[in-house]
Amino acid sequence: MDVLKKYIAECLGTFVLVFVGCGTAVFVGVDPGGGYLIVALAFGLSIVAMAYVIGNISGCHINPAVSLSMFMRKKITGEEFAGYIVFQVLGAIIAAGVLQLLVNITSNRGLVDLTGGLGANGIGNVGVAGGLIVEIILTFIFILTILGVTSDESKSRIAGLVIGLTLAFVHIIGISLTGTSVNPARSIGPALFAGGDALTSLWVFIVGPLMGAVLAVFAFQFFMAKR
Numbered sequence: 001m002d003v004l005k006k007y008i009a010e011c012l013g014t015f016v017l018v019f020v021g022c023g024t025a026v027f028v029g030v031d032p033g034g035g036y037l038i039v040a041l042a043f044g045l046s047i048v049a050m051a052y053v054i055g056n057i058s059g060c061h062i063n064p065a066v067s068l069s070m071f072m073r074k075k076i077t078g079e080e081f082a083g084y085i086v087f088q089v090l091g092a093i094i095a096a097g098v099l100q101l102l103v104n105i106t107s108n109r110g111l112v113d114l115t116g117g118l119g120a121n122g123i124g125n126v127g128v129a130g131g132l133i134v135e136i137i138l139t140f141i142f143i144l145t146i147l148g149v150t151s152d153e154s155k156s157r158i159a160g161l162v163i164g165l166t167l168a169f170v171h172i173i174g175i176s177l178t179g180t181s182v183n184p185a186r187s188i189g190p191a192l193f194a195g196g197d198a199l200t201s202l203w204v205f206i207v208g209p210l211m212g213a214v215l216a217v218f219a220f221q222f223f224m225a226k227r
Contacts, residue, residue, distance in 0.1 A: 003080065007087040009054040013062035014091030017046045018189050022119030023099050025179075029114035036175045043180075044168025051160025060160070063183040064088055065213040069143050072217045085185075092189030100193045117194035121179040121187045123201045131178050131204040132211075138170040139182040139212025140219070147220040181205040182212070 024042035029035045051060045059075070061067045064085045071081040096118055103113045123131035145166040149159045167182070174180030181187040187205035191198040 003083065006058040006080065007083050009058040009060075010062055010084050011087040011091035011094075013050040013054050013058070013060055014088045014185050015095045016050055017043065017062050017183075018092045018095035018186055019098060020046045021186070022096070022115075022190055023102075025115050025119035026099060026103065026113050027111060030175055030179075032176070036172060039175060040168045040171035040180075043171050044164040044166075046164075047167050048160050048164035051163060055160060058084070062088060062091070062185070063209075064185055065139055065143060065183060065209040066146060068210055069147060069213045069217050072214070073147070088185040089188050092185040093192060094189075096189035096193050099190075117196075117198050118190040119179065120190040120194040120198035121181045121201075121205045122198060123178060123204055124197070126177050128201070128204060131201065132208045134174060134177045135181055135205060135208025136212040136215065138174050138180065139209040140216045142166055142170055142182050143213045143216035144220060147216060151220075151224075178205070182209050184209055 021039065021043035025035075025039045028038055030039050047060075047062070050062060054060050059070065061070065061084055067076065067081055067084040067088070070076050071078065076084070099118050103111075103118070106112075126134060146163055149155050149162045155162070170182060171180040174182070184206040187202060191202045191205075
């Protein structure tokens, strides 16, 4: 039962992240005049909120890249790792489905999807190589921060805030480049409904974040070994 609670918590947390983050992009927009910052804060604040709701249940990974880093650090078992990913992706798909439903409902009332694809990530501005580079670097920064702030018990009270703000700041630079994924589940949900280029380039937003997570773990272990 405790394991099931963890999985459901991860599903709920990922749902909130995608629904609020991508939903803000869909209905508010991501124009450079302020939309970037609003969407970045939507993603970041989603993490902050969920960290203090489900953090003591599942650790509030809500991201396969985070779960991979925790598996590599032996904080979760292989079985938990697989379960976390399944329920994270499920939460993202449900969130994207609800957003699609809302877009359909509001389309004849003047509200449209301002992203044209439920906030799906894309490589149109940077290409495949650029997309991989961006996602690897941004995920590396994000995961390295998570590992650093969660490795010290004295920082546990502020961990959720630090992680949320870090997600917000990597979004600020990444939105104009790839839309910022750093989270395969967040990318999978919208891409399944958007289809087209979002689905074709989806692998970039799975491989890039996972590679960034692996590099972050190696870097963190190096720093810890030196200490």
